[in-house]
Amino acid sequence: MGLPRFARPKEGDGESSPNLYVANCGPAVGLSYDTIASAFSSFGEIKGVYAADESGARVIVSFLESGSADSAFKALNGRPCPHLGGRSLHIRHSVLQPQSSIVHHTVPVALMASDLNIPGLYLFHDFITAEEEKELLLAVDNRPWKSLSKRRVQHYGYEFCYDTKNVDTKQHLGALPSFVSSILKRVSSSPDINDHANLVLDQLTVNEYQPGVGLSPHIDTHSAFEGSIFSLSLAGPCIMEFRRYTSGSWVRNITSNTDGQIENPDSCTELSRKAIYLPPRSMLLISGEARYAWQHYIPHHKIDNVKGTMIRRSSRRVSFTFRKVRTGPCQCEFPQYCDSQSDR
Structure with missing residues (x-):
């Protein structure tokens, strides 16, 4: 089974999402998923960190609780993160797409x-x-x-x-x-x-x-x-x-x-x-x-x-x-x- 797919929430739905779309963050800029998860874990339990697209410079950070995502958003959006080398992050709330709309392509x-x-x-x-x-x-x-x-x-x-x-x-x-x-x-x-x-x-x-x-x-x-x-x-x-x-x-x-x-x-x-x-x-x-x-x-x-x-x-x-x-x-x-x- 492939990784979850995320999208920008509809107007009014974003603040209740436990998932964050984080730009300027990922393997392409020298940050491993484990490093990203460790940096965000101070705000709450992390379910996973996923690639947001094929660029390698944008990720989805998925929390267990929506409140944790809100706290991370308020603390880190547009600000340097000391646990990620001082890199400034650009964050938006994100929602999980319905499973029926996901097409998984995992080919060795x-x-x-x-x-x-x-x-x-x-x-x-x-x-x-x-x-x-x-x-x-x-x-x-x-x-x-x-x-x-x-x-x-x-x-x-x-x-x-x-x-x-x-x-x-x-x-x-x-x-x-x-x-x-x-x-x-x-x-x-x-x-x-x-x-x-x-x-x-x-x-x-x-x-x-x-x-x-x-x-x-x-x-x-x-x-x-x-x-x-x-x-x-x-x-x-x-x-x-x-x-x-x-x-x-x-x-x-x-x-x-x-x-x-x-x-x-x-x-x-x-x-x-x-x-x-x-x-x-x-x-x-x-x-x-x-x-x-x-x-x-x-x-x-x-x-x-x-x-x-x-x-x-x-x-x-x-x-x-x-x-x-x-x-x-x-x-x-x-x-x-x-x-x-x-x-x-």
Whole structure:
């Protein structure tokens, strides 16, 4: 079961709440939950200290009695707390949301793809060096970016059309840029990649993510790209989650997210969720079942919990995603997730 969820109380309800929303307080500013609980315990018995959001700088302090919360509020709001290094706290009363409105998402995060047991998913750590990473970032920063609603992108080879959720094979942008030649050569010559190395990759999308910005759940459109997908992570880490849903009306009710990729409708029944940590300079290979039947997405977090360690996302994360443009209909073994086979 996940942690409780709290919200600001309605007008007139706040003073009776035993829960306090405390800003400028949490792991992101160097304060552990135990330290926070100890500082507030002088006002009454503490039920728990919880993260208020993904920032790591705001917490919920939950008292057993409302009077204790009132005393702490009056003593500490807007004032330096001597038990927390003199840090000034910004406090509001908070209320527990009804249990029925809470959706708990607790997915253990793996460090190795083999731990997920998803066929066709592989992760190669330190696929490039730190120096190569710097050179790649410099190369794309010297090229023009296209701004989407929440991130910036660059397309090479073919442009992904977010309106049509596909690529226009008649609009070839040219060969992939020379600054990725060494990456393509490494992919084709790596003994660990085996059969996937024979795929001639001709499309590259570069994405830049700011802290807290993720990617909506989707499966890359079957009819747009064939075979394996390679995604190189640069500059910052993130967690990528994979979901597989049962079939049924999945394809018939197909929808798309703001990035134009396939999403699941609300009518889908979730079957499995798994997550993996992607460090900088790692290469993720998504093939077979992982590519055609599992959604992948990046949670919209500023701080990720990896094996009990809170890891703050860096000022930017840049991904290089290499794909092969499909020239005919998809004939994959997963028709329930395939737009090419949806009418059969």
